[in-house]
Amino acid sequence: FKLIDGYLRDIQELNDNHNNKHSEWEADRHSVEECRAEMNKIETHMNNRETEKNNLEQEVTRLTKLHEEPGQDELEKGQEEQLKREQEELQRQQEAQRQEADQQRHQEELNQEAEQLRQLLEGQQRQQEEQQH
Numbered sequence: 776f777k778l779i780d781g782y783l784r785d786i787q788e789l790n791d792n793h794n795n796k797h798s799e800w801e802a803d804r805h806s807v808e809e810c811r812a813e814m815n816k817i818e819t820h821m822n823n824r825e826t827e828k829n830n831l832e833q834e835v836t837r838l839t840k841l842h843e844e845p846g847q848d849e850l851e852k853g854q855e856e857q858l859k860r861e862q863e864e865l866q867r868q869q870e871a872q873r874q875e876a877d878q879q880r881h882q883e884e885l886n887q888e889a890e891q892l893r894q895l896l897e898g899q900q901r902q903q904e905e906q907q908h
Contacts, residue, residue: 793903800896807889814882821875824868831865 838858 789903789907793900796896796899796903800893800900803889803892803896807886807893810882810886810889814879814886817875817879817882821872821879824872824875828865828868828872831861831868835861835865 835858838854838861841854842858
């Protein structure tokens, strides 16, 4: 009976260990899914910012050409101020895009770490299953 009791304890310990690893794996999987969703949001946001940036660049180009056309000595003061505001906005957007790119790189690093953890857990689960057989 002692031998059987020992085996039962070993089996219970293996089951507990398996359940713990499975819980960790589920948490990691959920984390990876959240990271992917966040990356999609960031990508959408960056695409929108890129479109805005392109529109502003086109407007700056249009206003610059308007200023340089023959017969136009100066842009009206309001147009100059508008051009300056648009250039400042463009600079702010470019800085925001740089920050978003840094965030995306960080997110990708997190995803890689999560994937490594998932692979490690799968390997441990396989080892446990092999030990059980």
